[in-house]
Amino acid sequence: MQDNFFHMKTHKHHDAHKLSFAGLLISLGIIFGDIGTSPLYVIKAIFNKGTIQEDLILGSLSCVFWTLTLQTTIKYVWITLNADNKGEGGILSLYSLVRKKAKWLIIPAIIGASTLLADGMITPAITISSAIEGLAIRHPQVPTVPIVVIIITLLFVIQRFGTSIVGRIFGPMMFIWFTTIGILGALYIKHAPEVFYALNPYYAITTIINHPNALFLIGAIFLCTTGAEALYSDMGHCGKSNIRVSWIFVKATLVLNYFGQGAWLMQHAGTQMGEKNPFYAIMPEGFVVYGIAIATMAAVIASQAMISGSFTLISEAVRLNIWPKVSIRYPSDQKGQLYVPSINLILYIGCMLIIAVFKESSNMEAAYGLAINMTFIMTTILMCVFLARVHIPKIWIVVFAAFYLVIEVAFLAGNLVKLTHGGWLTLLLASTLFIAMFSWYGARKIKNSFVRFNNIRDYFPIISELSEDKSVPLFASHLVYLTSANNKNEIESKIIYSIINKKPKRADVYWLVHVDVMDNPHTREFVVEQLIPNKLIRIDFKLGFREEQRISLLFRKVVEDMVEKGEIDITSNYDTLKKHKIAGDFNFVVLEKMIAKTHDLKWHEKIILEIYKILKKFSLSEEKGFGLDSSFVTLERVPLNIPTTKEVKLKRLN
DSSP, X not given: OOSOTTSOOXXXXXXXXXXXXXXXXXXXXXXXXXXXXXXXXXXXXXXXXXXOOHHHHHHHHHHHHHHIIIIIIIIIIIIXXXXXXXXXXXXXXXXHHHTTTOGGGHHHHHHHHHHHHHHHHHHHHHXXXXXXXXXXXXXXXXXXXXXXXXXXXXXXXGGGGOSHHXXXXXXXXXXXXXXXXXXXXXXXXXXXXXXXXXXXXXXXXXXXXXXXXXXXXXXXXXXXXTTHHHHHHTHHHHOHHHHHHHHHHXXXXXXXXXXXXXXXXXXXXXXXXXXXXXXXXXXXXXXXXXXXXXXXXXXXXXXXXXXXXXXXXXXXXXXXXXXXXXXXXXXXXXXXXXXXXXXXXXXXXXXXXXXXXXXXXXXXXXXXXXXXXXXXXXXXXXXXXXXXXXXXXXXXXXHHHHHHHHHHHHHHHHHHTTGGGTHHHXXXXXXXXXXXXXXXXXXXXXXXXXXXXXXXXXXXXXXXXXXXXXXXXXXXXXXXXXXXXSSTTXXXXXXXXXIIIISOOEEEEEEEEEEEEESSSSOEEEEEEEEETXXXXXXXXXXXXXXXXXXXXXHHHHHHHHHHTTSOOOBOOSHHHHHTTOBOOEEEEEEEEEOSOOTTSOHHHHHHHHHHHXXXXXXXXXXXXXXXOGGGEEEEEXXXXXXXXXXXXXXXXX
């Protein structure tokens, strides 16, 4: 076998995230927040206020252990982390690696991204609610919902200020969390050491086969691995080596805590679960208050990780043209620190909606899992394409696909059973996000189908002459157009129309700027072509899908570089300014392409364009989207499909 299945070849690059104590600590704080807080609600969800049945205890613990092993450890930690895109991970990074293989891959990518965002709405609601509800143990009269609302509101408010300072203490705080839950679980296991029988997969298999409500059980079991996708999405923060090593510690503490809760269940077999939460029940009486405080801290950190991950996801989606261009801010100089105001508001509204509808975490459990389950399936599909791309033998790809699709479709069936119990809201949120993403992507494809390109060489003589024609008023010393033509020998007919026909625009130098979004995340390269020496120059920027497209700044940098090397003279040709060696002015012309008529389009294309028009109202303008200074921009609206006179029938009377 040319490539061992579990030692897959990926892009060879220097691993910037070497295994280190600091890296391990960072991974605890950023990577494992979501999956690390699952003991707060998983066991409670499995028994769902009903009778604690002894045969279900070992079966459910066995299901949890083997789900963590098969889904989290093997699929994500062992296999999927190998699909790193220059050190970055996540479903859109994975899509960037394989998108050239087939056009249809955009569908699983958009489904995965939209469901992951929906998960970002429900994670803060369920984790913080589960933590705060521990107060009811000592103070049942305390209203927990207002406290949850206040904490979540503060969490979203502080996003605009950046979280770099808070982020530094996430690692140590999560180390305290994992150590605490591991010790608490280990101490309680002594009351019923027989829980270790659950390590035998026999109990998991027989429980799923024999349980009368197996699908409900499967849906609840799935909650223990909902944070697995975050392991992959946040890989760029600390590297796969640190994730893999720290996961050993994390999994051990999680299993100990689950089994400790199982020991408590063994002691109370035959009784009603009611409102009890085994997570808090295994704590010593005097430790409960501290336990609630630590759990709340961990829940906030888990929520922060999901919010930050959503910001990163949207920034990638904007670069890949599957989300409207929105304002993206950088509150600090720390790598990966960004803030997206519009998404912050959308996530906050989603969280408040979930809390308003469900109020308690036990009600949210039904809604949780369905969205992220869809992300798991989409990741599996994209991973199969990636495995083929790196030349893994087909037999192993078939085994991987069959094994994990069977497991994840079974989990999906379990989550769909909960559709009427709350899963409908998750599905509604994810569907809304999917429609927005697909419509934005689809509208761009429809518009591009109307774009016509001409051979730019045919216009070399007229451009050269126009530049020297003093009878035409000087529009700008340097005239810059953004072009979508990938081929340097082509140019959009609309740009030629703008320069020559609409209103002839004389300039000393014409510039064409093209931005190519690369498949890797952090590329910053450019190529300069002097199409007509000192008259028509093309710059091709090759930017990674995580790079900010500050075209105005990047363009200025390139021009400065060319001036320094003597490749171009930007001194103004006005006599006075030339005498004093003052640089000429630069003017960007942005062409906003519009569909003039839609009656020739198919019905679904008309719907996509109508949704696109709505989204366009909330997106940044073309110049702001490309990071251009609006004081140096001329915006021209150009119709893409102008009706021809052939369609008009007139009768002349004279």
